[in-house]
Amino acid sequence: MSGFFVQNVWMIPCLPLAGALIAAVGARRLRESSHVPVVAGIVLAFLVSLGALFSANPEATTVVARWLSISNLEVPIEFRVDGLTTMMLSMVTFVSSLVAIFAAGYMAGDPGYPRFFALIGLFVFSMTGLVLSNNYMLTYVFWEGVGVCSYLLIGYWHTRPAAAAAAMKAFLVNRIGDFGFAIAIFWLWAVVPGHDLSYGNILSESTLGALPEAARVGIPLLLFWAATAKSAQIPLYVWLPDAMEGPTPVSALIHAATMVTAGVYLIARSMPLIALAPGVQVLIAVTGCATALLSASIALTQNDLKRVMAYSTVSQLGYMFMALGAGVSDVAQLAVVAAMFHLFTHAFFKALLFLASGSVMHAMGDVIDMRRFGGLRHRLPFTHLTFAVGGLALAGIFPLAGFFSKDEILLALKSASHSAAGLGWGWVYALIYWVALLTAFMTAFYTARAYFMTFWGPEKLPSPDDPEAPRPEPGPGHGHGDALPHGAGQDENHGHDHGHDHVGQKSPPIMTFPLLILAGCAILAGILFGPTHLFEHHLHATLGFELLGHGEHGFDLATALISTIAGLLGIGLAYRFYASESPVPGQLATRFRPLYEASLNKFSVDEVYDWVVVKTTKALAVVCEFLDIYLVDQLVIGIAKLPRKLGKDLLAGYQNGLIQFYAAVSALGVAVLLFILLLF
């Protein structure tokens, strides 16, 4: 039976792809039921993934087709069904199914309905392919595939300039990371025996032992470079908050639960390779820590509900990288398990939070600014409840999912600070441990702040006369004449049929049911898989896992207590500040004006990048344009003008209309040719 699932694992990516193709081809006929083939494909893929989950085996591989075969580069389409892969597969297809079902309600009435679902199907195809593939080359292909889907879905409302710009930004920033990945693959190809890029070959003890000294540091560094772009880490995190321009289900699925974890997956998959370079691991941990802290501090002051969630996602991804970076010496196994466990639980509660935000947005007529609504707990009791569950899980309160996974990461960091002492890095990990606790406190605070601002206090519904309501500008960038009657929220183009007349309405059951299931997972996923070590045992069936160092790491009560206290402290503080009208936040903001402004303006990172990168690139482009117009173009035009000059000014005079003259010239020409022929 287990062989059956391993043999037929190709169905997992192909079923959603088939659904996407049906939705794309039959768009005209299916119209409002375009979601049916895609949802069916993803749900079937989930069922197959469940089967594969129980057949996980580090050595189980299946070759689907021959693909690249160029002299000494042999890359088949080969899938590996081990613990890490099946865990990711089940998580991805499960969350995708729920989000797709939610989107069927959320996107109803949108003119691009079939296109949306075709793209979702295509995304699930790429993502499952990414986690299934058994060599770096194929991973790279699907890596690009998810990037393309992300680009297309961020720019789904492509008539809106902001969405188009965000899509472009996401794509270009991701290209920077892809460049690192490509170089890593070239380097691997050059140094591994047999030029075989499969995981089985590269992550084996003999290959790893024989790697040249430079490659041991360089390749992990390049792989981490790739991961920083896809998983939104410093310095390439800037695309993720902007990616919220896409529809909310896309933000939930791609930019919170699945695609952004591809970088974490890549590092976890390559852990035996990464573990060769403890210096790179420290770098990973420091980067993750800095990202977590920075984005958490930005999230503290944002007023856009989705943007808070976006920065929270960046912060939680930073957590995962902290864990991966903590995998020195005997902590390696624990670190991978912690990172993947956090990835797993985070997918549930973050998707839940996003979908709940989407639900709020849907009810508020596409307004997402938290200052413009409040006290919705009576009007949207169901959304309120699910958001609360998601928020508690994110804040890491016992016994919800986030508590266990965050605790494991903190434990890994603490163990690393002891284990890495021999390498001289112990103090770094100790510092990261305390910063991580501080971040946990901030996480709890901003999550609770969003929750209280949205659901507590006096009830308030968005109206166009709010002081915070954006004024429609008649400038060229804002070409929407109907911006004012639609409230000009984040998704102003979306769903013209549920505009302002529906404000405050409840969501349909097709949207509440996925929320319910995700809330259940956010409560149970941690306690079911964490303390029982089910998750850990499953990951042990991963290729190369036994190569990682492991030791005894018991449950650390002190860490659990401190992190819970930090979480509760954050929530309590937010309750004091935001549950009812309170002057304290305003006073604090005035007292620490520079800090507040910096956080509100996202530390001006975008502006700095704009000056340093975008402006210089544009200047270079201007130089290139100049060269193109005045050098290359002139050269080409000059060559094109030459025959005309030659014919008009030199030879036209001989075209005198006398046949005999022409014949004589031809005869002379032949004579000259003959003469030359005889001469040489």
Place this chain on the structure above:
Amino acid sequence: MIDVFTLDLLRNYLLAGAALFILGMLGFLSRRNLIVMFLSAEMMLQGTALTLVAFGRYHGNLTGQVFTIVILTVAACEASIALALIVILYNQRSSLDVTLWQDIREEGVPATPQMQEEAEAEPIEPVPGPESYPILTPAGIEPAHPVQPWLERRK
């Protein structure tokens, strides 16, 4: 032995072919009558054909002959088209003189003052030949062809 086709024999054929070709070329370059030019061109073609046949015979294969037959076929087609064109050209100018078609020249190039040159030229003195030359009678009377419709068509 007729089968012995020596190099000397070949040279004779080639000389004959070359002579035909050169005569044709000189005729083409010097005559202004469209039909005579056409005939000269045909003569050049025949010179080439003769050369090809001779080479084919010399090498003992049929390639040259086959090629000649192809040339003849093409020449026949070409003749029909050329004659049709000549008829049309004649209809336009009522003359076969090719220099009347100078206006196909490039724009802005001055016309070659052929007519003026001709007018200034010395009249041709008939060269008195020997008495033994035959005196040909005028070639019959002009056939009664309807000139009128042609002239009308030109307008």
